[in-house]
Amino acid sequence: MSQSIAANPDRLLPADPGTRRIARELLQRVQDLPIISPHGHVDAAVIEQNTPFPDPAALLVSPDHYVTRLIHASGVPLDRLRESNTAAPDSRAVWREFCKAWPLFEGTASGYWLRTQFRNVFGLEGELSEATADASYEAIAAKLQEPGFRPRELFKDFNIEVLATTDDPLDSLASHKAIAQDPTFHGRVLPTFRPDAYLNIAHPAWSANVDRLIAAAGDGGTGYGAYLTALENRRNYFVEHGAVSADHGVRTPATLKLDDADAARLFERARSGKASAQDRDDFEAHMMYQMARMSVEDGLVMTIHPGSYRNHHEPTFNTFGADTGHDIPFAINYTEAIRPVLQDFGTAKDFHLVLFTLDETVFSRELAPLAGFYPSVYLGAPWWFLDAPDAMLRFRSAVTETAGFSRSSGFIDDTRAFCSIPARHDASRRIEASFLARLVAEHRVSEDRAHELIVDIVDGSPRRVFKL
């Protein structure tokens, strides 16, 4: 293994020496601040039970669609990388495939996170290679057995202050409760209300989900009224257990205000299996409006993640399920789509609506103008495919001149890869320092003010936007 570039203290900082000096000092201001992660996909049970992580492949490769997708693109069948509905690959074999494929990750965001983890979490000094696959597997596997590498110990080591999970509306939140009541653990692990499978008629389990929802929380009622009541009740349950936000993974950002009778009619038509495609779109858009209304009432921050064509390759979905690397973004518009919600709630007191996009064109065209007027609207951080150094710089460049720095959500890691959390937040901080350093070097922001801004971006924004 040759020396890893993850060791370089100037990684991701701009090449120009004068700008780099400024960036370095800005970075120092925030490098040791605690991690606040208000949106992600780590399972609370992992923290609660604190059982050691499984082997390197099961931790770092197989479940991570960022990783398996690119290896798959190079021609390796997915069943050699992750579990299918009939078999699971051998971890050592997966790891060997991964090490062989490691050069594919040059220049990618995933490669950056992985390399940083290998060095900074697992202490590997060099680069992965096919030749050393078994050695690196064993080195990481050994670490994973050490007491210091259990989830709670890493949580502390990583300096995480807040970690939000993503949860089914009917989840008991038992793990969250147990963590909150444990006096020996000091981090905050917060649930997030994620009701997609209860709102989207096209979801295969929608009607069954609605049955369970109404039975569990409908206050004994039936129909559309009980459905809304049950959603409200479950949101309140989440609030009581520390939730600060409700997250919505929708196909498009469409919103629509229907009157109660029309909404009830659509609901009943869907329940009897007779909803048309238009009915489905209208109902989902209407339920986004309802979610906004409930957020105004119960205070949960509303986050919207639209614009991904889920499960683009049906054969892969049939064999490997969802979240296996073939969700593909498409063009969206927010200006017209989100207007019904903003007409009624755009200036509502304490309503926070965080808008994410995978379509970069809306950053300067729609999101910065929206967030630069509506008190309720915040710019979601560059997400998923855009959570990468150049893309994050493009985001800042696209939005700042219109909306400044105060209208952004703060960094969102959105990850199920627990060990990548420090690398992701570190990368974000380096990019914020790089962007601000350029503005300082171009005499657009004073150096003093930039030092205040970076602290607010890294620490103030997520606390303020997510009401932490």
Added chain:
Amino acid sequence: MSQSIAANPDRLLPADPGTRRIARELLQRVQDLPIISPHGHVDAAVIEQNTPFPDPAALLVSPDHYVTRLIHASGVPLDRLRESNTAAPDSRAVWREFCKAWPLFEGTASGYWLRTQFRNVFGLEGELSEATADASYEAIAAKLQEPGFRPRELFKDFNIEVLATTDDPLDSLASHKAIAQDPTFHGRVLPTFRPDAYLNIAHPAWSANVDRLIAAAGDGGTGYGAYLTALENRRNYFVEHGAVSADHGVRTPATLKLDDADAARLFERARSGKASAQDRDDFEAHMMYQMARMSVEDGLVMTIHPGSYRNHHEPTFNTFGADTGHDIPFAINYTEAIRPVLQDFGTAKDFHLVLFTLDETVFSRELAPLAGFYPSVYLGAPWWFLDAPDAMLRFRSAVTETAGFSRSSGFIDDTRAFCSIPARHDASRRIEASFLARLVAEHRVSEDRAHELIVDIVDGSPRRVFKL
């Protein structure tokens, strides 16, 4: 107040020392050239009457939607910043809100313009702050009483040679006439024909406007024919009073050629209040075609500003009116939309059609290819949300490789904030110098040639494109 970065002579120039040296020299070539402002929203009466500007808040904050929008986004109700239809806020209180909100403007284009004005127009040496709000108010208010700070004196001080206003087709242009006939004033203040409210059926006053138009200039006729005649007559009136362009703020860039009978039928249907949404779109598109036809005949440069969802937040519109910060861009296409006009007039002698966009994606995809073929088409400068350092650099990068430098309109400040004019043109010149300096540093343009180009970009292009 700490030292303002507006004092730095290298502001906005690139950080790399070698490139900055080149940029500095390019900037020197154009820094003292007169300001040519072929499109903006200053009221000619302000210049004609030369009355002192009101207080700092009424001059710099309340009427400027760039400024009030971002303060509003931070949670300050608009009635504490600008006049509603029932009340007007106290100027000193507005100024205090503004000073308190000043940090929000870090990194924004508005912040840059304001900071530059504070120092270079009003002589404030430091940064605004809440603590010094009253002091800065008084300092600016005192200046505004000095004879040197009246509009005509500033006009000269700002080195403005041409300033175009934006005017209603039925405006008498009395102020323009008075200015033109005043031998003591040497600037050119030109009217611009802006007929939106007479062309767009959806405009609430359309039919009343058409009545007035036909009565005033229809040569005694009625109906569609008299309507066209009246428009032609008023355009000629504008030409006689120095106008060089007609400006069109349309929802989309759609154009359509209807035959006279069909157009007349649509016109009558609209006059009787029976136009459908499709009728409205068709008629507006057809009238864009007619405006192009008239421009070919009378020589007025045609400028099109599409792609903004006007008055996005209805409650704000109802209380505060139009142009109050909630116009939000959306995606547009020009390639298909503008084709009917270009089929017939794309190579028409001396027809100049300047196409603006708030959707950056059309710069490289559509506008540069169109302007790089059609002699009539010019690239409108980055406008509104895009009139900002990074956005202007993105524009140059997006269009130059296809269309070179000769097909751009030259800088357009589009402002109603008179005192911001020098700062805006200065920022544009700095960015042009920065872009060219990079091309020189990368040996893509010779330094000698870059010196010629920047003079042509700043001074030659607007004169040529706007026939000045």
Added chain:
Amino acid sequence: MSQSIAANPDRLLPADPGTRRIARELLQRVQDLPIISPHGHVDAAVIEQNTPFPDPAALLVSPDHYVTRLIHASGVPLDRLRESNTAAPDSRAVWREFCKAWPLFEGTASGYWLRTQFRNVFGLEGELSEATADASYEAIAAKLQEPGFRPRELFKDFNIEVLATTDDPLDSLASHKAIAQDPTFHGRVLPTFRPDAYLNIAHPAWSANVDRLIAAAGDGGTGYGAYLTALENRRNYFVEHGAVSADHGVRTPATLKLDDADAARLFERARSGKASAQDRDDFEAHMMYQMARMSVEDGLVMTIHPGSYRNHHEPTFNTFGADTGHDIPFAINYTEAIRPVLQDFGTAKDFHLVLFTLDETVFSRELAPLAGFYPSVYLGAPWWFLDAPDAMLRFRSAVTETAGFSRSSGFIDDTRAFCSIPARHDASRRIEASFLARLVAEHRVSEDRAHELIVDIVDGSPRRVFKL
């Protein structure tokens, strides 16, 4: 003539001295590698017959729509630059127009290629100018008479290893055969199957083309079945004569799988002139699906070039024909459009599908995510208006963080301007070096690895993706 910047060894490299040093060394690694040109529009007969090129204007100006379009935009009628359907301009007069217009090309990609040719192919030491138009004409004309400037000699001088042409499906490929059988010529000149005019019902000659196709290669059959057979036969003929790819210039990237009976019905309706606009779209989309199916079977790499509104200005088309500078891009989407093909063939063994775009927004949003999952999908290099230094850097920045370096097609010159081939490939190599140098300077890729990557990008990728 002043000293040409084409002489500078650092041209196109980044300005920052440290990054430039890295870029220089990367460039050295690939500067002398042979040129592989897997997609372009040079006529094979030019190489076969090896007749001297005509005069400078007929070689470098009149047939090149990149060049004539910008001169046309400046107000020079096209008939003074290229042949119309009634007359041809005098070459010396064309050259004078070109020299006069030369300053328009500052900052454009075409200007860069031309300047590089003038110096590096024709040995002109200075800049073109109107004053020296006759002298530069004569200097180039004299060179074109020298034996070393005939096509085969230049082919060798340019260090071209592979040159693909673009050919009609019924082309005899006689020139390709003659070249392949000539033991004195060592380059590979490969045909490319380009069936647009046989697939697109809207093409004016479609039905006549289909007649000829079925007659020539339909195995005696008739109707839709014979049509498919004939296409398969001609593809096989191309494969036998060295073709490695089939190229598709379509309006949109739509694909559609129809069953045989429906497809046959559409075919017959189109043959009898009764196809609706929807029928045409469906049939073309279906034939794209069929082309993919055939590529899976016969191994031809499938390349798709969509998103250009061809012949935007009808009067120009009527007088000067196609490819005369007024094809204008528009917005496209791939995610939904290409799905039918990817559902069935996205993981098919050895199927290579190279997706091009003129709409930059799809690079990060759709193409990188698609190519980063599907083994069959490759990112087409920035093409046409995007084949330019800044646009190529934007491409790399947009796609690399998601898809790495392994999923790109390698550079495509797509040119009919034979003498521009070295300049275009050289520009591409300089930009790849510049992009990688920045990643090295930012410690995102190690210098050693960057040296391997650039060789793979320039040499490995086109060989691998185009099966050379």
